[in-house]
Amino acid sequence: KAAVPCRKQYEATLEGWEGDVGDQSHQAALLQDLQETGYRAAQHRAGYSLGQPQAADTGSAQCRCIGIDNLPGNVTVALGGHQVQYPLSFGTHCDAWDAGVHPDCTGFNSAAWCGQHWCFVDPCSCNLATTPVVSSYFPDALSNGRPLYYSYATCGAVDHFTAESHDTACVNQASLSACSALDRCEWTLDRGCVGRDLAGANCAVTRRSDQAVLGNTTCPCIGIGGRNGTAEVTTIAGHGPVSYSGNIGSQCSAWDDDHAPDCQGPADTRPSWCHTSWCYVDPCNCGLDVAPKVNTYFPNARYHNNRVYYSYATCSGSGANQGAADTYTVTNNPNACVNQHSQVDCEAQGSGCLWALVSVS
Known part of the structure; x- marks a missing residue:
């Protein structure tokens, strides 16, 4: 038997190891997954769950929210002549992000959409019937090489914001000429005007040409x-x-x-x-x-x-x-x-590290 160093393991926050750590065939299969197919397969075979303190609603499995949650800090959004401070984690999970913050959501006559939950999504990984919309909050922001899109539907909410407060949204353009006048929009025969990333085969085009x-x-x-x-x-x-x-x-x-x-x-x-x-x-x-x-x-x-x-x-x-x-x-x-270069040191880190034993010839 030989100890496989921690550097060969999937470094995850383990809440519990459900496999038999003494089962050499199980450990060998885990190591093979790590070496050949990456960490996702190893995670699934291992059968453990990642730590989820105060788990947030990250949207439908068909259209997950994007962005890193719980980052300390603030971000500034220009809204109707106002410089509005939102948390840095703005839009990273389903929440009523605008309630009490957006200028239209701070008075007694707040708009209906203020209390609705939404989040930012990857338009090319969103398989909901309701098309995600290019965000107006961060015109220069990018994720995965694409502009930011948002979705209320992935959070189980109805989108009143786009029709009432986002005039230049692609989905609000009713004609080819109006759609073509907007740089981030493109006209489609089946869905009308949508964000350019969603038109034709654009989602299939590699957006990650600059891997560096x-x-x-x-x-x-x-x-x-x-x-x-x-x-x-x-x-x-x-x-x-x-x-x-x-x-x-x-x-x-x-x-x-x-x-x-x-x-x-x-x-x-x-x-x-x-x-x-x-x-x-x-x-x-x-x-x-x-x-x-x-x-x-x-x-x-x-x-x-x-x-x-x-x-x-x-x-x-x-x-x-x-x-x-x-x-x-x-x-x-x-x-x-x-x-951690020994099993003792590895296990001393608690549930955050995993040491595997495999048979070697």
Whole structure:
């Protein structure tokens, strides 16, 4: 028997291991999944559930909400001449985000849509009868290389907002000429005017041609970029709150440079990880050989109610084994599963790490 180091394991927040850890065939199958098909298959075979503190409603399984939830900070939205502050997690799960915040939702005669739940969605992964709509809140924001779309339907709500308060929404354009006048809209024969991403075969077109920015196609970056906002990191030992861009981790970038305490001062004195690109990823949708690691900056952050992970390896362009060298984790994340080189040390991390035993010839 040989111990498989933690770096070969799916680093998840385990609430309970339902398999028989002494079953070598079970462990061998788990390892094979990890090595050949990525972490999603291994998660399913293992039979454990990810930690879900105060689980949020992430929408219909046919049209999941997107974006990283529980990020501390705020984002500014320009609404009718007003600069309105929303939480940085705005739109990342089903909620009445506008109630008491939007200028039309702060008085006694609030609009009917103020109390309705909605969230941002990926239009190309949305299979509901009601077409998602291009957002007017963040005209420059992108997720997965596409503009932001929203949906009330995925949250079980009726969309009154689009008809009453979003005149330039594609779905409100009743003619080909009106539709064609809007850059983000395209006319279709079966559905009329829709967001350009939803027209024809556009969703089938690879939107991730620049993998060095958006992450490897087998392990794409998650999150929402292109917004005005600030995220406060309070977990760096020996330091108070450190301000980062509210877009942190949404695409491959050297996010720590000029922000992390170790990444300030003369450029030639900064650690190599300061200049290295990384992004946040979904470990259940990451097929790289190099395992992603649980993020330490935002312990309460969640993506689809699972903990958020980071990856340097995905920010390399094409090739499952290529990737930017991760020199951060060894020195700055000592509790990472990949840094535990014995079963005792691995299990000492609690339910966050898994050690597997397999038979070898």
